[in-house]
Amino acid sequence: MEMALAEAHKAALRGEVPIGAVLVNGGKPIAKAGNRTVELNDPTAHAEILVIRQACEQLQSQRLPDCDLYVTLEPCPMCAAAISFARIRRLYYGAGDIKGGAVDNGPCLYHLPICHHAPEVYSGFAETECAALLTDFFKQRRD
Amino acid sequence: MEMALAEAHKAALRGEVPIGAVLVNGGKPIAKAGNRTVELNDPTAHAEILVIRQACEQLQSQRLPDCDLYVTLEPCPMCAAAISFARIRRLYYGAGDIKGGAVDNGPCLYHLPICHHAPEVYSGFAETECAALLTDFFKQRRD
Numbered sequence: 001m002e003m004a005l006a007e008a009h010k011a012a013l014r015g016e017v018p019i020g021a022v023l024v025n026g027g028k029p030i031a032k033a034g035n036r037t038v039e040l041n042d043p044t045a046h047a048e049i050l051v052i053r054q055a056c057e058q059l060q061s062q063r064l065p066d067c068d069l070y071v072t073l074e075p076c077p078m079c080a081a082a083i084s085f086a087r088i089r090r091l092y093y094g095a096g097d098i099k100g101g102a103v104d105n106g107p108c109l110y111h112l113p114i115c116h117h118a119p120e121v122y123s124g125f126a127e128t129e130c131a132a133l134l135t136d137f138f139k140q141r142r143d
Numbered sequence: 144m145e146m147a148l149a150e151a152h153k154a155a156l157r158g159e160v161p162i163g164a165v166l167v168n169g170g171k172p173i174a175k176a177g178n179r180t181v182e183l184n185d186p187t188a189h190a191e192i193l194v195i196r197q198a199c200e201q202l203q204s205q206r207l208p209d210c211d212l213y214v215t216l217e218p219c220p221m222c223a224a225a226i227s228f229a230r231i232r233r234l235y236y237g238a239g240d241i242k243g244g245a246v247d248n249g250p251c252l253y254h255l256p257i258c259h260h261a262p263e264v265y266s267g268f269a270e271t272e273c274a275a276l277l278t279d280f281f282k283q284r285r286d
Contacts, residue, residue, distance in 0.1 A: 042196055043205045043228035044187065053185055062186040077245070077252055078224035085186035085221065099257050102220070106257050107250030109220055114242050114249050 007034040021047035021071040031055040048079035063087040072130040074101030091119040094130030150177040164190035164214040174198040191222035206230040215273040217244035234262040237273030
């Protein structure tokens with residue numbers, strides 16, 4: 001989660017919403033990214049989507065059953081579904097997201113009967129720090 | 144929807160799940176694609192995501208408020224959320240998807256109070272043809 005937080009910090013410096021993600025395969029980080037929606041003009045360029053696409057390209061597979069994802073914020077519906085499609089084994093996230101999360105909030109996608117694959121979910125890692133980064137970022141924007 | 148169906152047919156010929164999408168801007172198709180998850184080793188390479196990314200690159204914007212999306216199948220949670228993030232104006236889809244859809248089935252994402260932008264939704268266009276393409280594809284696979 002330290003590495004994911006570092007990616008989130010870098011995203012903030014680029015003017016992006018400060019969310020960071022790292023994909024780990026066999027204890028080794030194989031992909032890391034922060035949000036890049038502004039830089040890439042791509043609304044799908046959330047940190048989670050970027051690391052999944054990086055890792056799939058690296059491993060030449062659209063499934064990542066041995067990989068675990070660390071992300072600073074609870075994934076949105078787009079990312080939560082992508083995590084499921086990629087068959088990611090475990091999801092560790094920092095802060096919960098009442099407004100936009102889709103794992104333990106909102107649609108709770110992994111609890112729907114139609115969900116083909118749900119990762120194991122662990123939450124609350126460096127929660128305060130992950131959330132503070134976002135709160136500070138949006139506060140600065142408003143000021 | 145004719146063009147989206149043509150993209151779905153092409154996807155089937157490539158061994159991809161036969162779903163096709165077209166993005167229209169001011170009456171003009173500006174991006175079209177079929178699924179490419181197998182070819183690209185990318186679980187996020189659904190037809191809808193591909194056309195959104197193409198169009199955003201073309202228009203150098205992460206928002207497409209003047210664009211309408213035509214897709215042969217009801218979007219999944221990943222694509223439905225991406226359509227919302229991209230601020231797409233209208234969504235026209237062919238067949239409903241009881242098992243994987245997230246617009247009028249499953250989580251019904253656009254009806255959640257947390258949804259920031261919901262496109263106008265119109266469904267049932269060439270429904271039989273769109274659904275038959277998928278049914279035939281999966282039947283052939285099983286045989």
